[in-house]
Amino acid sequence: MASSPLSGDPSFAFPEFTDPPASPFEVARAWIDGARASDVSEPMSMTLATAGTDGRVSARTVDVKRLDDAGLMFGTSTRSPKGRQLRDDPFAALQAYWRETMQQLRFEGRAVALSDAESDALFADRSPGSRAATAVADQSAPYGGRDLDDLIDDANALLDEHGDDVPRPGPWRAWRLEPDRVEFWHGSRDRMHRRLEYRRTAAGWTAERLQP
Numbered sequence: 001m002a003s004s005p006l007s008g009d010p011s012f013a014f015p016e017f018t019d020p021p022a023s024p025f026e027v028a029r030a031w032i033d034g035a036r037a038s039d040v041s042e043p044m045s046m047t048l049a050t051a052g053t054d055g056r057v058s059a060r061t062v063d064v065k066r067l068d069d070a071g072l073m074f075g076t077s078t079r080s081p082k083g084r085q086l087r088d089d090p091f092a093a094l095q096a097y098w099r100e101t102m103q104q105l106r107f108e109g110r111a112v113a114l115s116d117a118e119s120d121a122l123f124a125d126r127s128p129g130s131r132a133a134t135a136v137a138d139q140s141a142p143y144g145g146r147d148l149d150d151l152i153d154d155a156n157a158l159l160d161e162h163g164d165d166v167p168r169p170g171p172w173r174a175w176r177l178e179p180d181r182v183e184f185w186h187g188s189r190d191r192m193h194r195r196l197e198y199r200r201t202a203a204g205w206t207a208e209r210l211q212p
């Protein structure tokens with residue numbers, strides 16, 4: 001079967017390519033606003049790549065919940081495989097490709113585990129059911145002698161006990177990827193993709209256009 005790469009709408013404007021603003025976060029905010037206006041499906045679901053001390057790389061999807069001038073915030077357990085990798089080697093990457101608008105965003109840098117207060121605030125943004133599910137699961141551990149129905153029972157018991165205020169489990173944390181490299185890629189069907197790369201230097205951000 002023939003593949004159909006770059007099936008999206010190529011008309012998204014990319015004025016920053018010719019006139020880059022000082023900060024990549026300004027571009028990121030404009031792109032995210034544009035993606036929402038264009039009904040991009042789940043624009044903040046991004047692939048998070050981490051590496052172990054043995055050099056093996058793994059990747060999975062996380063939901064980026066907030067973006068500010070320091071970085072991109074997401075939540076996960078410090079005990080999960082990715083949480084343990086980030087503890088041992090904080091360098092990580094987040095990436096998204098929005099098919100509808102043919103845009104790719106890449107962020108590379110250090111992931112920082114945030115404070116209890118920031119973790120509580122991010123956890124509180126979740127629905128009660130999602131909080132309960134997170135609280136009862138030891139993410140990515142095998143079931144052992146239990147099964148999914150046992151976890152569902154545990155989650156329902158927590159909801160009965162705490163209602164809308166299921167407390168954040170200690171290992172669950174807010175993290176912020178603080179990038180020192182950011183790239184915006186806008187696809188073109190003639191393969192003359194436009195790419196704008198930012199790098200953080202001691203003096204601030206530098207911007208450079210890259211070949212396709």
Ligand SMILES: Cc1cc2nc3c(=O)[nH]c(=O)nc-3n(C[C@H](O)[C@H](O)[C@H](O)COP(=O)(O)O)c2cc1C
Pocket residue numbers: 045058059060061062063064074075076077080081082083139140
């Ligand atoms: C759309 C989507 C969003 C997800 N968001 C998160 C998230 O925000 N945090 C998280 O820990 N896992 C999230 N997951 C689950 C992860 O992809 C992954 O299965 C889980 O975190 C275990 O990863 P690990 O074993 O590499 O630690 C999401 C999965 C999908 C498909």
